[in-house]
Amino acid sequence: MFGFLCSRQLLVLKHRRTHLGFLQQTGAFIVKSFTSVGSLVESNEKPEEEKHSFVVSYLINSCGLSAKSAILASRSVVFQNPEKPDSVLNFLKENGFSNAQITQIVRSHPLVLLAHPEKTLLPKIELIRSIGVSSSDLTTIIASNTLLFKTNLKKRLIPSYDFLKTVLVDEKVLTTFKRSPRAFLSDVTNTMAPNIALLRQLGAPLSTISIFVSNYPSTASINHARFVEAAHQVTEMGFDPLKTVFVLAIQALLKMSKPKLESRLELYKRWGWSRDMALAAFKRHPNCMVVSEENITKTMDFLVNKSGWPSTDVAANPQVIILSLEKRIIPRWSVVQILLAKGLVKNNLALGTFLLPSERVFLEKFVSRFRDDVPQLLKVYQGKMSASCSISV
Secondary structure (H helix, E strand, C coil): CHHHHHHHHHHHHHHHHHHHHHHHHHCCCCCCCCHHHHHCCCCCCCHHHHHHHHHHHHHHHCCCCCHHHHHHHCCCCCCCCCHHHHHHHHHHHHCCCCHHHHHHHHHHCHHHHHCCHHHHHHHHHHHHHHHCCCHHHHHHHHHHCCHHHHCCHHHHHHHHHHHHHHHCCHHHHHHHHHHCHHHHCCCCCCCHHHHHHHHHHHCCCHHHHHHHHHHCHHHHCCCHHHHHHHHHHHHHCCCCCCCHHHHHHHHHHHCCCHHHHHHHHHHHHHCCCCHHHHHHHHHHCHHHHCCCHHHHHHHHHHHHHHCCCCHHHHHHCHHHHHCCHHHHHHHHHHHHHHHHHCCCCCCCCCHHHHHCCCHHHHHHHHHHHHCCCCCCHHHHHCCCCCHHHHHHC
16 A cells, blocks of 8 residues: 555656646646645555546646545546646636636536637637627636536527627627626527517517616526516516516516515505505516515615605605615715705605616715705715714704
C-alpha cells in the first residue's frame, strides 16, 4: 500500500509540474496543495483508478474546483491527458472569461472540457454576440447559464433566436436575452410558438405580444395546455385582448393556482373590498393578486391604518400594492405628509398621484418644487430626517 501511495503521489506531482507553467502563463488558478488530494485516496483504491484521480487533480489545480466539487464533477467527465481540456481553458481565457467564471462553468458543466472550442463553443459565442451582447455581459451570462454551452446550436438556439426576431424588435431581443437567457433554450416549436399563435388568434396585437414575451419570456414558454386554460379564463373574465393588461392577466393567473387566487380575494375582503371590487382591481393591475399575503397585509396596514387612506382608494390604484413599502411608499408618503401639513398640496391628493410617477417626476413635482419652502424635504425623502422634525421646523 505504501508503494502504491508513493506511485500515486508521483503521478499527481508530475501532473502538477506539467500544468504549473501553463497556469502561470495564463494567469490561471493558484495551484493547491496535493496533500488533500492524496488524503482522498482510499486504502482499497486500485491502480486502474488512477485515471479518475488524474481528472480530480486536474479539476482542482487547473480549473479551481474544490476537492469535493472535483470529485462530483469527475463522475461525468473522463480524460487521460490534459490536451483537450487545456485547449478549452485557453479558449475561455482568450474570450474574456475570468478564473472565477471558468470555475463556475466547469463546476456546472464539466463536459465542457471535452468540447471542441472552435466547432462547438465559438459558434454559440458568436450567435450571442450577434444579438448585441457586450463582451462583459456575455461572459457573465454564460457563466450563470451554462445550458447555453450544453444546448444544441442548430436544433435549439438558432430556431429560438429566429422565432424571437419575428415577435420582438431588435433591441427587445437583446433585452429579453439579458433578462432571461433561458428563453433561447426553450423548444419554441412546442411551447412558445403555439402560445403566441393563440394570442394572435384571440386578437392580441404584435405590440402587446412583444411586451409579453420581452417581460415574461418564461411564461410565454410555459406548457401549452396550461397557457390555453389561462387565456380562456382571462377571456371569460372580460379582459380585452387588444390591451396589454390581457397578457398581464394571463401571466398572473399562470403564477397562481385557483385556491391561491381565492385566498387573495378573501384577504382583500378583510380590508373592506367586496369581491367585485377585488376583481375590478385585478382587471386594472393583475399583479396585485400575485403579491404575497404578508406584503399585502403590510402595505394595506400602512396605507389604511397608519396613513389613513381609505381602503377604496387603494382598490382604485391597485398598482401601489406591488410597490416596495420601505423603498417607495414610506419615503414618498413622508414627503407628502409634510406638504399636506404645511398646506403646500391639496388635501384631496389622490394616492396614485404621488406613488405611481417615476422617480424623476416625483422629485420634480414634490421635492424640487418646494425646495425654498421646505429645505429639508430631500433629506426627509432620503431618510436622513424624520417627517415630524421637518413639520415642526
